[in-house]
Amino acid sequence: MQTASSGKAQTPDIAAQVTHAMRMMGVAPIPRNYELYYEAYLGSNPQLSKELAALGSRATQEELDAIGAQYFSHIHRSTGIERAHTTLAAKLAELVTLLRDEQYALENYNKVLDEAYVNIVSKSASSADILRHAIGILTDATAETMSQGKERVETVVQKSFEMEVIRQELDEYKRIANTDSLTRLANRRAFDDNLAAVYNNEHLRNFTGLLVADIDHFKKVNDTFGHPVGDKILATVGGVLRANLRREAFVARTGGEEFAIILGDSSQEECLQIADRIRTVLAATPFRNSKTGVNYGPITLSVGVCMATAAEDPVDLYNKADIALYSAKNAGRNKTVLFEDGMRKESGRNWLIYRR
Known part of the structure; x- marks a missing residue:
């Protein structure tokens, strides 16, 4: 292994110089703008440097974002991410509403059971009438509840599938946002x-x-x-x-x-x-x-x-x-x-x- 002691060469504070240049040009000091001027300062992409220089000192955020989308697409995918987040939130809201409906249906079914029980223990009617009435109520209520339950289960499965697709989409956005497009390493x-x-x-x-x-x-x-x-x-x-x-x-x-x-x-x-x-x-x-x-x-x-x-x-x-x-x-x-x-x-x- 080769080792050595430290030298005395000084390195420039690139961050300070980039920030100062952005301030002098009236560019908003936000991360996506910083990356543009940081790469231009390093000189690793001459074409990028030329396009930024061509904007002069009156660059609008729209012009900067257009250049950013061309050279750093991983930073400018917020629209897609926000869209995926919005869709996911909507799907979750639909699922919550569905579960609340299911809870309401089960509460109503419990009320039917309570009513049937009250009729069964009542002494004001004949046993045959009580049983006939209770069985009818329970049969109808059970059939309806089971039918609604089956539909809701199918809907829940579908919503879960849709949310998994959206989750995978968000994971892909995150992967792209964290990947250097040239080397395919992390950025x-x-x-x-x-x-x-x-x-x-x-x-x-x-x-x-x-x-x-x-x-x-x-x-x-x-x-x-x-x-x-x-x-x-x-x-x-x-x-x-x-x-x-x-x-x-x-x-x-x-x-x-x-x-x-x-x-x-x-x-x-x-x-x-x-x-x-x-x-x-x-x-x-x-x-x-x-x-x-x-x-x-x-x-x-x-x-x-x-x-x-x-x-x-x-x-x-x-x-x-x-x-x-x-x-x-x-x-x-x-x-x-x-x-x-x-x-x-x-x-x-x-x-x-x-x-x-």
Whole structure:
């Protein structure tokens, strides 16, 4: 395993710069707008940057949403989600009404039974008349109640089926909203949620490590071969990461050429071994155009590692793993660095881009 001490290079506070730019342009500081300008700042999508620049300082929310729907459809699916929620609420209301009707019918049937009982114990009529009248009432009431009950059971089954379909639709919306469209890994939104969950459980915190990885010299790759090639490399890197992690490991593309891995039920030594394994496998992976023979590689990763027990909360954990990552960069790249107390505090980036 290759390790290194931290460097002194300073990194820009991207979050502050993006927020300042949005404020100067009069853009509402909401999450979906932030993601647009965040990606434009990173320069990972030149066409997006051009379209935002073309809007100038008078961009309307409708214009921004139109661009957002084109490049970040997972953020702009609220209409579909709201529609599904509305439909689900309507189906639940229908089911509640149905059950209330059933309760009312059973209450009426109980009243019929009480009336029959009163007639049976009455001494004011002959036994034959009492029984004939009671049997007639009970027969009619029972037949009607059973018929209504059967219809309601069938309706309840149908409503339950419809609600299950809607639930599956909502699950699919959630999956899409939490998936990076390029790599098919989890996105920053899902990463934020999963990292925060580590500190909601003492066991998770005691046995969880965070790996933050960044592709080395990726800007040079984009500048030399173009962004379409860069996108293919990002997708391949995502596939290599997923293929070399156990199923329960959480892996996400957190922005640009950066990836993050949350390893539960893992010791510090295991986290370092996994980090070195994915580095080694990626460095040995060929990146070549099969038609032209152009070689895009080698592609390597720098990885920062921090255990959850070494941080106070999710923000602190990410920042410390980020410090370790930049220490790996400063030490020559294609290295794994474990965060240690005393490492220089860099002006780290704000990972909470979805927090409201």
